[in-house]
Amino acid sequence: MKIAIDLEGTLVSEYGEFPAERTQGLARLLFLFSLRRDARRLLQDLAQAGHTLTLYTEHPLRVPKLRLWCWILKLPFHNIVTQERALKVAQKHQIRQRKRFEKDLKALGLTHFGKEPQAVWPPCAGQELLLDDDPRHIEAAWRSGVRGILVTNRDADWTAGIRAACLAGESAESVALV
Incomplete structure (x- = not known):
């Protein structure tokens, strides 16, 4: 299972x-922040069970520094997504789409200005x-x-409901509040 985990307020x-x-x-x-008690053990158990873990954050730290933090604390995250990085990816995608669209419009003799992309969060x-x-x-x-x-x-x-949903294979909807 692919699991995305928030940094602020959830892990730290x-x-x-x-x-x-x-x-x-x-x-x-x-x-300047410390890991929540029992979080390291939970993350390691999830990784050992074969789950792919993604850390996401709105924190202004850069991805390499967050990777260093994960490495020092032996946190098994496969991917780290920051809001800044997500916005850059959305902007690159928007630029590619806009160029294709403008090329088609130019053939018709029209112009297009478009709108700024929004990073999907979480x-x-x-x-x-x-x-x-x-x-x-x-x-x-849930909406997505x-x-x-x-x-x-x-x-x-706090880890009991997460373990039940991830490791025991129960439905996460049945353990909505931990």
């Missing part, structure tokens, strides 16, 4: 709203499951046909 605390692992060494020097394309702390993102995923699990701070064992 934005406002100290849940317990985090104590960060040590190089990760503590380079990064990046659900190609994913089967989305883990996020924002109900609006979960709703957007992607199952979603809302990760909240209410349960001390």
Whole structure:
């Protein structure tokens, strides 16, 4: 299963709203955020079960620095998507489409100006499951046909519902709130 996981509020605390692992060494020097307690074990279990993990974030960090953070903490993410990167991909796609369209219009003697592309957020394309702390993102995923699990701070064992949906093969809709 392809699983997209939000960074802010789901894996790392934005406002100290849940317990985090104590960060040590190089990760503590380079990064100001700490991983949520039990997140590393959950991610490693998901990867060992054969799931493909994608980390997505609105954080202004660049992808190479996030890859370094994942490598230091031994987080098994296959792909990292930032909002800035998603917008660049959307813009390149828009430019290619516009050039093709303008060529066709030119043959007809017409012009076209188009509109600026919008990055699709959260990046659900190609994913089967989305883990996020924002109900609006979960709703957007469901509307696009992607199952979603809302990760909240209410349960001390926040990984149980995710494990049930991913590892045991249950429907994610049955475990909508973790």
